[in-house]
Amino acid sequence: MDSIRYYIVQVDNRYYQGEIDLLTFTDDEEQAFAFTDIVVANQLANEVNGIVLTREVSYQELEDLSEHYLVEYEAMPKEERDAIGSFCRELSIGMFE
Incomplete structure (x- = not known):
């Protein structure tokens, strides 16, 4: 599997994008919330009278994006990097509770 x-x-x-800036939906597909579980995606689609679309992203594209965002991340002020790190740690801990 290459994607x-x-x-x-x-x-x-x-x-559907989740609750971002009090908005639940976006016109931009690239800002949509990405589900990895089709069952969960179908449940939400049923709740909001929507449909589920299947998409794929290649590992190469993910790697290229990661490199790009790493450069942006490293250019951020330390306070912003620390805030992101703190959020990610809390997110990781919440996943295992």
Whole structure:
């Protein structure tokens, strides 16, 4: 497998993005929340009267994006990097509770 399959939920011409800035939907597919579990994606789609779209991203594309974002991350002020690190640690801990 040279790619990862993921799912997004579309409602009309918008995509579910979660609760970002009090908005639940976006017009930009690339800002949509990516589900890795089709069952969960289908559950949400049923709740919001949407449909599930299947997408794939190659490992190479992910690697290229990671390198790009690492450069951006390293250019951030230390306070912002620390805030991101703290958020990621809390997120990791929350996943295992």
